[in-house]
Amino acid sequence: MIETNKNKSLLLLSCCGPCSCAVIEKLAQEQKAFTVVFYNPNIRPYEEYRKRCDENKRVCDIYKIPFIELEYDNERWCALTKGLENEPERGARCSICFYMRLKRVMEYAKQEGCLGVASVLGVSRYKNLTQVNQAAEQASKETGVSYIEIEGRKGGMQERRMQLIKELNLYAQDYCGCTIRGDRKNDD
Numbered sequence: 001m002i003e004t005n006k007n008k009s010l011l012l013l014s015c016c017g018p019c020s021c022a023v024i025e026k027l028a029q030e031q032k033a034f035t036v037v038f039y040n041p042n043i044r045p046y047e048e049y050r051k052r053c054d055e056n057k058r059v060c061d062i063y064k065i066p067f068i069e070l071e072y073d074n075e076r077w078c079a080l081t082k083g084l085e086n087e088p089e090r091g092a093r094c095s096i097c098f099y100m101r102l103k104r105v106m107e108y109a110k111q112e113g114c115l116g117v118a119s120v121l122g123v124s125r126y127k128n129l130t131q132v133n134q135a136a137e138q139a140s141k142e143t144g145v146s147y148i149e150i151e152g153r154k155g156g157m158q159e160r161r162m163q164l165i166k167e168l169n170l171y172a173q174d175y176c177g178c179t180i181r182g183d184r185k186n187d188d
């Protein structure tokens with residue numbers, strides 16, 4: 001488990017370097033106090049998880065942002081999504097997956113006395129942002145921790161994300177996380 005110097009005013013749940021790079025850059029430029037949290041037990045196999053986690057930390061190191069890796073409890077993820085294996089991406093399995101990850105990070109935020117949680121789970125065009133926000137709302141109600149919506153798509157953010165993926169030579173995977181790949185060609 002990786003843990004670097006903490007500044008825990010806001011926790012940013014990140015799924016990977018390519019989805020988070022432009023948001024991290026923007027928040028860093030705005031001198032916001034935040035910490036990136038990597039909690040993604042949905043990613044399989046473990047080697048792929050490790051690669052994405054290490055790459056996300058590399059992005060944080062570039063912008064001098066603290067990075068925390070929480071536990072890889074893939075067994076719990078599998079138990080929670082059991083029976084939903086054949087759901088398409090954006091279907092019922094994704095709602096549970098978003099909820100599980102957001103709730104865990106909110107519980108961590110509560111434990112550590114952080115102000116709130118934000119995420120980049122809805123940044124990719126393959127994701128349903130409403131679905132992410134609904135999962136966040138439910139987790140927020142249950143934990144009492146605020147969810148702060150951060151713009152990761154509009155206002156040039158997607159374009160900047162694409163630029164940074166090239167500039168930083170980021171590893172960009174071709175599937176979301178679980179091994180049900182659907183029709184995706186890449187993760188842009």
Ligand code: SF4
Pocket residue numbers: 042043089090093094095097098176177178
């Ligand atoms: S496609 Fe992605 S968000 Fe949906 S269940 Fe799989 S890992 Fe989670």
